[in-house]
Amino acid sequence: MLYAPTGIAVVAEDLAGMRSQAFGLAEYVALPARFCAVQATGLLHRCLPSSLWPRPLTALSEKPFPLHDDLVFSVAGKGGAVGTALHHRGRHVVQIQNPRIRPDRFDLVIANYHDEIDGPNVLLSRTALHGLTALKLADARAQWRDRLHVSGRPLLAVLVGGANGRFRFGREEAESFADRLVSAARQTGANLFITTSRRTALEATAVLRDAVESVHGTLWSGGDDNPYRGLIACADWLVVTADSVSMVSEAVAGTAPVYVQGLPGKSRRIGLFLETLEKCGRIRMFEGALDNWPVQSLDDTPVVAARMCQRLGLENLFRDTLSTVVRSV
Incomplete structure (x- = not known):
């Protein structure tokens, strides 16, 4: 051909x-x-x-x-x-x-x-x-590294999606998730930085903002200077909600260990997708504790x-x- x-x-x-x-x-x-x-x-x-x-x-x-x-x-x-x-x-x-x-x-x-x-x-x-190519991540790392690594602390970056036809993410789910993130940040001394998406409910964003403020972290929920690529490029740990195959795929293109936060609901396709990445050793499900295991960029x-x-x-x-x-x- x-x-x-x-x-x-x-x-x-x-x-x-x-x-x-x-x-x-x-x-x-x-x-x-x-x-x-x-x-x-x-x-x-x-x-x-x-x-x-x-x-x-x-x-x-x-x-x-x-x-x-x-x-x-x-x-x-x-x-x-x-x-x-x-x-x-x-x-x-x-x-x-x-x-x-x-x-x-x-x-x-x-x-x-x-x-x-x-x-x-x-x-x-x-x-x-x-x-999200390797070259784009390298550029993002150069642009964001000094802004995201506060006082030499490790960076715990969180990419939050939202409810869709398969999963729920409202106030109750956000509260449980926030408790785990705050606990992980305190245990590791990490700088907690959360970014939300257009699908994140306002009530869930409010819960996450309160949690971030309790550990002197940062929440970005819109506006100029989107840190999304910088978080993937610079994170020491990434936590991503399970509702988006695209968001998880971009997260694992970086070099940080990636945790996935499960949500109430069910999707056979997303379940198989996460199972594939777990078998590769590229992701783990988030239970509240953070570990460093050897990973490589997967794209x-x-x-x-x-x-x-x-x-x-x-x-x-x-x-x-x-x-x-x-x-x-």
């Missing part, structure tokens, strides 16, 4: 997680990438599962439209429905995430082990795709990108320098 694309067209709903995965993969390919939004506004698009859409291309925004020589990255179910239609018209399409239709309707499918999908054209990753994005380029005959476009870990800063 030898051809010469001139760009990458990302076909997906305009959601941050989907953009992050597609553009994270695109960073490893030496081609310009642009976003083509899937907008399911028609009656049939809203009422029918995407796999049953009669005219999927009508859900694609007219501008920009994928060029004929673009390499298309379609994402998730709705993006995959459009990707299938583009592939049927002769486009080269790489599907990201389980499309929930036959994989052979794409050139390649890139999914996770926890998606429980397989096939001769399926590439599997332990972590979600993302763009399958460059590995999958290299295999994708090889399978598509685009080895000359793979940007392997992005996966080089810079340790001099």
Whole structure:
């Protein structure tokens, strides 16, 4: 399958997680990438599962439209429905995430082990795709190191998500979590720094803020100068809530031991994902105590990108320098 694309067209709903995965993969390919939004506004698009859409291309925004020589990255179910239609018209399409239709309707499918999908054209990753490269983490470490390591104390960094369709995280869950974090900070003498997300409930944020203040730590809940990358790059320990595969995947791309805070609820996919990382020795579940165990950065994005380029005959476009870990800063 030898051809010469001139760009990458990302076909997906305009959601941050989907953009992050597609553009994270695109960073490893030496081609310009642009976003083509899937907008399911028609009656049939809203009422029918995407796999049953009669005219999927009508859900694609007219501008920009994928060029004929673009390499298309379609994402998730709705993006995959459009990707299938583009592939049927002769486009080269790489599907990201389980499309929930036959994989052979794409050139390649890139999914996770926890998606429980397989096939001769399926590439599997332990972590979600993302763009938090080793070079970006090195830059963040240089930028944030002096600001986050207070008086030489170790840094206990906490990445908090929130409730979704599978997990709960309200006041009660925040109180239990906060008690554990305060105890861990006091036992280790660590500087406690918590960052919340848009999904974190206000009542949960208030509980966490009180906890942080009790140990003279810091809570960031929005505004300029987001410390997220700096926390991953500089932490001595990271604790991440279990609701987000993407957030855990970015956390394990750093070099700190990662703990995961379980939440009430259930997700088979996320359970399998965490089990995979536990077997790798990359994460442990958070019970309140902190330990230092030997870990290495885990990010399958460059590995999958290299295999994708090889399978598509685009080895000359793979940007392997992005996966080089810079340790001099």
